Amino acid sequence: FPLDILGDTLSLPFLDDFSYEGPYPDQALWLDNRVFINNSYAVNPPSIGVATFDGINQIGRAYGSGYDRADFLTSNFLDLSGTNTRYFSFWAQPTGLGYLPNPGDSLVVQFREKGGDWLSVFSIDGLSDPDSIDWNFYELEITDTLFQYSGFQFRFLNYGSLSGIIDIWNIDYV
Numbered sequence: 073f074p075l076d077i078l079g080d081t082l083s084l085p086f087l088d089d090f091s092y093e094g095p096y097p098d099q100a101l102w103l104d105n106r107v108f109i110n111n112s113y114a115v116n117p118p119s120i121g122v123a124t125f126d127g128i129n130q131i132g133r134a135y136g137s138g139y140d141r142a143d144f145l146t147s148n149f150l151d152l153s154g155t156n157t158r159y160f161s162f163w164a165q166p167t168g169l170g171y172l173p174n175p176g177d178s179l180v181v182q183f184r185e186k187g188g189d190w191l192s193v194f195s196i197d198g199l200s201d202p203d204s205i206d207w208n209f210y211e212l213e214i215t216d217t218l219f220q221y222s223g224f225q226f227r228f229l230n231y232g233s234l235s236g237i238i239d240i241w242n243i244d245y246v
Contacts, residue, residue: 081149081222084158088246090121096130097123097145105130106143107228114168114242115205122242125179125230126170135234139176142239144229152224158214160226163244164196167205170240173198177232179241184225185218198232198239207244 088101094109107123114122125143128134135142152158160181166173173179177198182190194212214220232239 081151083151086147086150086246088123089119090123090244091119092121094121101148103146103148103225104144107145113170113240114165114244116207117165117242118163118207118244122165122168122244123228124168124170125228125241125243126237127233127235127239128237134236137235139232140234142230142232142234144227145243146227147225149222150224150226151222152214152220153222154220158220159211160214161209161211162228162246163207163209165205165207165242165244166196166199167240168242171238172205173230173232173239173241175200177230177239179228179230179243181212182227182229183214183219184227186221187218190227191218196241 088098090109096105097109107125109121109123111121113124123145127142164179175198179196180192181194182192184190228243230241
């Protein structure tokens with residue numbers, strides 16, 4: 073299936089530190105509004121604001137019950153054409169001031185390849201230690217030509233409880 077790109081494709085660099093007033097992500101950078109932009113759910117974040125992933129939707133209601141994919145945050149279209157190696161980086165924190173993501177819960181990064189399929193390229197597993205809530209920096213090298221095109225996208229998504237503000241992940245400095 074061909075990809076139809078609506079709106080402008082963004083040039084690099086792409087940067088969002090979520091330091092603006094939310095509750096929704098910047099529409100110039102992101103295509104959806106499922107995560108909560110705030111400055112109150114993280115502990116010692118790298119910048120003033122964060123994007124919080126949990127089990128509630130964009131209007132503050134639980135997705136339902138059980139376990140599945142909950143929030144997601146999808147980038148606008150980016151121009152990664154050319155043969156240069158690119159780097160994708162971000163900071164992530166499990167829990168913050170919320171409930172700990174347990175083993176089996178996860179925060180996933182996906183890249184959209186030229187053919188339109190989403191490929192999971194990285195994930196962080198939930199924790200068994202409630203004292204492990206430090207921020208960690210992650211950097212992914214983008215060398216695969218499947219991702220080096222104009223119209224590239226990435227997204228974050230979390231798997232966890234769908235019943236409320238549970239299994240929280242915070243991200244910053246994408």
